[in-house]
Amino acid sequence: MKSSIKKSTFKAIYRLLDHVSPLSDDCGVLCGAACCTYGDVDDDELGIYLLPGEDKLFNGDEEWLRWSCEDALNYDFPDSWYGDLYFVRCKTPPHCPREMRPLQCRSFPLAPHITENGRLVLILHSAELPYACPLLENPDAYPLQQDFVKATYTVWKHLLRDPLIFDLVEMDSADRLQTGCELKIICPG
Ligand code: SF4
Ligand code: SF4
Incomplete structure (x- = not known):
């Protein structure tokens, strides 16, 4: 897929998110890093998809990753x-080179959402998950750090300039509205 986002922009986005995390301490200790370790590492059905163009940051022979290339259709x-x-699927979760975590790992538990009047907001991830994330299940007990929220919002603002990524976020947002999903807005934009 043809991405309009340059490799250097993806690099800058990764750098911005390198310095922030959902909590001041490692949230993985709350849950045994459930979002990294659920399922079987050899399960071909599991994996993290890279956003269009994000693959520019990888060369495909990273020892810590198992790759598969699929037809988007x-x-x-x-x-x-x-x-x-x-x-991609990590071979030794939750251990990975932190500076190379894919965007999906960096953004979680936040997700971008486009409101009915076209504004980008960040919400708590609303899709059904195969594991329990304490940050989603008990958000009052674990408020997200503001620098993490702000940096994640900035990143999605940039990413939405790419038509393919915009289409994905728009599709997910429309699905949420259609299913009457309750939106927990963390950053109203
Ligand atoms: S499941 Fe939630 S609390 Fe646990 S490591 Fe992932 S983001 Fe942090
Ligand atoms: S890349 Fe790192 S943060 Fe993401 S799932 Fe793998 S081990 Fe977890």
Whole structure:
């Protein structure tokens, strides 16, 4: 898929998010790093998809990652997504080179959402998950750090300039509205 975001921009986005995290302490100790360790590392059905163009930051032979390349048309992605889509699975979770974590890992537990009047907000991840995340289950007990929220908002503002990424966020947002999903807005923009 043709991404309009340059490699240097993805690098800058990674750098910005290198310095922030959801809590001041490692939230992985609350749950045994559930979002990294759920499932079987050898399960081909599991994986993290890279955003269009994010693969520019990798060379495909990272020892800590297992790769698969799929046809976007076979998955529930926007109609504008076609061609190669890359999935990665960590071989030794929760251990990974922190500065190379994919964007999905960096953004979680926040998700971008476009409101009915077209504004970008950040919400707590609302999709069903195969594990329990304390930050989602008990957000009052674990308020997210403001620098993490702000940096994540800035990043999604940039990412939405890419038409393919915009289409994905728009599709997910429309699905939430259609299913009457309760939105827990963390950053109203
Ligand atoms: S984001 Fe949630 S599931 Fe992942 S390590 Fe932190 S608390 Fe656990
Ligand atoms: S890249 Fe790191 S943060 Fe992301 S799932 Fe793998 S071990 Fe967890």
